[in-house]
Amino acid sequence: MTDIFAFTLKATDGAARRGAFTTPHGSVQTPAFMPVGTQATVKGLYPEAVAETGAEIVLGNTYHLMLRPGPERIAALGGLHSFMNWGKPILTDSGGFQVMSLSSLRKLTEHAVTFRSHLDGTMFELSPERSIEIQALLGADISMQMDECLKLPAERAEIQRAMELSLRWAERSRRAFEARSAKGYALFGIVQGGDDIALRQQSARELVGIGFEGYAVGGLAVGEPQDVMLKVVAETTPALPSDRPRYLMGVGTPHDILEAVKRGIDMFDCVMPTRNGRHGAAFTRFGSINLGNARHADDPRPLDEQSAHPAARNYSRAYLHHLTKANEILGQVLLSTINIAYYQALMAGMRDAIAAGQFEDYYAATMAGWKGGDIPALS
Amino acid sequence: MTDIFAFTLKATDGAARRGAFTTPHGSVQTPAFMPVGTQATVKGLYPEAVAETGAEIVLGNTYHLMLRPGPERIAALGGLHSFMNWGKPILTDSGGFQVMSLSSLRKLTEHAVTFRSHLDGTMFELSPERSIEIQALLGADISMQMDECLKLPAERAEIQRAMELSLRWAERSRRAFEARSAKGYALFGIVQGGDDIALRQQSARELVGIGFEGYAVGGLAVGEPQDVMLKVVAETTPALPSDRPRYLMGVGTPHDILEAVKRGIDMFDCVMPTRNGRHGAAFTRFGSINLGNARHADDPRPLDEQSAHPAARNYSRAYLHHLTKANEILGQVLLSTINIAYYQALMAGMRDAIAAGQFEDYYAATMAGWKGGDIPALS
Numbered sequence: 001m002t003d004i005f006a007f008t009l010k011a012t013d014g015a016a017r018r019g020a021f022t023t024p025h026g027s028v029q030t031p032a033f034m035p036v037g038t039q040a041t042v043k044g045l046y047p048e049a050v051a052e053t054g055a056e057i058v059l060g061n062t063y064h065l066m067l068r069p070g071p072e073r074i075a076a077l078g079g080l081h082s083f084m085n086w087g088k089p090i091l092t093d094s095g096g097f098q099v100m101s102l103s104s105l106r107k108l109t110e111h112a113v114t115f116r117s118h119l120d121g122t123m124f125e126l127s128p129e130r131s132i133e134i135q136a137l138l139g140a141d142i143s144m145q146m147d148e149c150l151k152l153p154a155e156r157a158e159i160q161r162a163m164e165l166s167l168r169w170a171e172r173s174r175r176a177f178e179a180r181s182a183k184g185y186a187l188f189g190i191v192q193g194g195d196d197i198a199l200r201q202q203s204a205r206e207l208v209g210i211g212f213e214g215y216a217v218g219g220l221a222v223g224e225p226q227d228v229m230l231k232v233v234a235e236t237t238p239a240l241p242s243d244r245p246r247y248l249m250g251v252g253t254p255h256d257i258l259e260a261v262k263r264g265i266d267m268f269d270c271v272m273p274t275r276n277g278r279h280g281a282a283f284t285r286f287g288s289i290n291l292g293n294a295r296h297a298d299d300p301r302p303l304d305e306q307s308a309h310p311a312a313r314n315y316s317r318a319y320l321h322h323l324t325k326a327n328e329i330l331g332q333v334l335l336s337t338i339n340i341a342y343y344q345a346l347m348a349g350m351r352d353a354i355a356a357g358q359f360e361d362y363y364a365a366t367m368a369g370w371k372g373g374d375i376p377a378l379s
Numbered sequence: 380m381t382d383i384f385a386f387t388l389k390a391t392d393g394a395a396r397r398g399a400f401t402t403p404h405g406s407v408q409t410p411a412f413m414p415v416g417t418q419a420t421v422k423g424l425y426p427e428a429v430a431e432t433g434a435e436i437v438l439g440n441t442y443h444l445m446l447r448p449g450p451e452r453i454a455a456l457g458g459l460h461s462f463m464n465w466g467k468p469i470l471t472d473s474g475g476f477q478v479m480s481l482s483s484l485r486k487l488t489e490h491a492v493t494f495r496s497h498l499d500g501t502m503f504e505l506s507p508e509r510s511i512e513i514q515a516l517l518g519a520d521i522s523m524q525m526d527e528c529l530k531l532p533a534e535r536a537e538i539q540r541a542m543e544l545s546l547r548w549a550e551r552s553r554r555a556f557e558a559r560s561a562k563g564y565a566l567f568g569i570v571q572g573g574d575d576i577a578l579r580q581q582s583a584r585e586l587v588g589i590g591f592e593g594y595a596v597g598g599l600a601v602g603e604p605q606d607v608m609l610k611v612v613a614e615t616t617p618a619l620p621s622d623r624p625r626y627l628m629g630v631g632t633p634h635d636i637l638e639a640v641k642r643g644i645d646m647f648d649c650v651m652p653t654r655n656g657r658h659g660a661a662f663t664r665f666g667s668i669n670l671g672n673a674r675h676a677d678d679p680r681p682l683d684e685q686s687a688h689p690a691a692r693n694y695s696r697a698y699l700h701h702l703t704k705a706n707e708i709l710g711q712v713l714l715s716t717i718n719i720a721y722y723q724a725l726m727a728g729m730r731d732a733i734a735a736g737q738f739e740d741y742y743a744a745t746m747a748g749w750k751g752g753d754i755p756a757l758s
Contacts, residue, residue, distance in 0.1 A: 039701070039702075039705045039707055040698070040701060040702075041702060041707050041708075041709040041710075043707065043708055043709070044708040044709065044712070045709070046709065046712070068701070068704065068705060069676065069697070069700075069701045069704075073676065073677060073697070076677065077677070077679055077695060077697050077698075078679070083695070083697070083698055083701075084698065085693050085694055085698070297448065297452065298452060298455065298456070300456055300457070314464050315464055316456060316462070318448070318452070318456050318462070319419070319456075319462055319463065319464070321448075322418075322419060322447070322448045322462075323418075323419075323420060325447065325448075326418045326447060328418055328420050328422065329420075329422055329423040329708060329711060329712065330420040330422070330423065330424070330425070331420075332708060333423070333425070333708065333712065
């Protein structure tokens with residue numbers, strides 16, 4: 001238990017950063033990838049298996065948990081760490097993004113958003129204050145401010161309106177979080193502004209003025225091309241303080257992550273390793289491999305005999321193909337695990353390379369390796 | 380690697396037997412429960428996890444594997460043990476039962492059964508000789524003769540016809556197996572005869588005349604009441620040689636197994652621990668517990684804090700309820716694992732009790748314990 005959420009910048013290589021932060025449930029080395037535990041479980045993995053991939057922090061989804069089983073219930077059961085038997089750090093999102101993408105009958109006001117649960121139609125209200133309260137009930141080590149996240153492309157005036165609302169919600173979130181006053185816990189602000197660089201930089205400046213333990217870049221990976229996303233990242237990170245972690249929300253492919261680390265991002269989350277794994281796709285150092293493809297049916301080779309993770313070494317591509325075609329749970333579990341382990345290996349590789357001042361070499365070697373798959377990895 | 384499939388009877392207590400047999404892939408203590416690995420995987424479990432429940436042998440389904448991925452393919456990949464990364468013994472069924480229950484357009488002749496795959500409509504033929512060939516391609520430690528298994532109730536003449544056909548197929552299976560002549564591997568004959576005790580005893584006698592490394596009681600758990608099943612078992616086992624293992628196919632609930640061990644059975648297989656686990660039901664020493672029931676939603680207790688298996692100790696009933704309601708893979712995995720572990724604990728308890736001459740005490744204590752669940756365990 002630490003009294004202060006502390007981020008240490010250990011090394012830089014160009015804009016890429018090697019660091020670490022400390023939370024009440026332990027430390028996290030950055031750049032870090034956070035597997036997504038939507039409904040209090042990283043889909044298909046025992047919590048021990050999540051840790052064995054090298055993951056040091058997972059993400060929980062406030063929207064899903066507020067609907068089921070409910071934050072008051074989780075609090076009564078000892079909090080989310082205890083509930084899901086995961087003793088390491090947890091970051092929770094604010095719920096705002098998934099209210100917008102999953103619920104129906106939404107009504108957005110200055111005060112809050114009201115919506116109908118996608119599960120059973122129950123009406124809920126989510127305000128910046130209630131979001132902070134829920135994240136406190138869950139016991140999140142890192143909470144996120146509630147924001148409004150638009151899909152891109154969008155009109156500049158609409159982007160500006162949502163960005164400014166998000167700033168007012170940032171202030172309210174900060175006040176609510178201060179009232180909670182739990183030592184060592186963190187609240188991150190979220191930079192909005194769509195693909196408009198001036199709005200992004202204004203958002204970043206004003207958030208820094210409010211003051212947060214970390215800063216996220218939100219509202220990306222919502223339909224824009226990769227080059228637009230990377231340009232926004234590259235032009236936003238310089239406006240953020242170097243002594244706080246930077247989190248690119250909801251991103252992405254291994255290539256997205258490699259490029260974003262190069263541009264100064266420290267933290268990531270994405271459902272791709274588990275979602276794609278459940279659908280038969282493996283992420284490897286040879287690129288993405290579609291195990292459903294018949295060309296794997298007789299292939300006795302493992303996915304990667306040099307992988308540090310046994311799941312990538314102990315089963316043939318033929319067997320993974322069979323499990324995928326037969327829609328077996330074990331296939332979903334193996335590929336989800338292999339994928340998270342690959343993401344973690346990628347993060348560890350970047351951390352070592354930055355510390356050694358060899359990020360560009362690592363970048364080039366990684367990009368060259370990905371050309372071995374059967375799905376374009378560089379999308 | 381042993382040259383001879385050896386069964387050792389270590390102790391008896393009433394009709395209950397404590398023994399062990401040795402196969403090319405290791406030894407199995409009996410009474411034994413074999414988790415079912417239908418499609419080259421025990422649904423939801425890593426092979427290491429299967430072993431950690433205490434299971435020493437798994438069952439593979441010839442019907443499913445002949446359709447997909449195909450026995451010649453598995454053989455080319457090194458056999459079923461290697462394919463599914465399971466180094467311990469495997470018993471395979473003959474395929475006959477599932478041809479009857481799953482395929483369409485079946486045509487049964489003296490020679491063979493032809494049928495249409497339930498996956499893609501391809502026509503297949505399965506004869507006693509082809510069944511033995513497939514099981515050899517898979518590398519099964521224990522193969523089963525092909526038989527005809529009727530649903531009960533059935534007319535006596537029909538039961539007799541199927542039993543007599545099964546005896547002729549037993550002879551053909553034995554000849555085909557001898558031609559394979561792999562040392563240490565075993566072929567089991569299957570007693571048929573429905574609920575007719577005279578036919579059962581005739582079947583047993585004639586099978587013993589042919590000679591097998593073990594004997595199964597087939598054609599039960601196919602719709603008949605439990606008391607009918609147990610009566611057939613009780614009247615059949617005395618007709619089988621005491622120096623060969625006895626296998627009650629497709630059975631059953633923990634209570635079925637307890638009663639059948641009491642009547643001299645050594646081996647079991649059943650999909651219930653995994654199938655029921657995938658649907659939210661746990662087997663425990665307190666009986667069967669339906670985790671989908673709302674009364675578990677706030678219950679912080681684990682399923683069984685005294686269980687030897689961590690899956691039954693490390694997660695609250697509230698969490699298992701949540702995973703079940705949310706249809707999460709981890710819920711299916713945990714309950715499948717917990718259930719197989721409970722079955723294995725039950726078998727271990729019976730083995731110890733028989734060896735100590737205390738089977739009746741163990742039986743009474745186990746029956747008393749099951750009264751704690753919320754589903755009638757003694758069905």
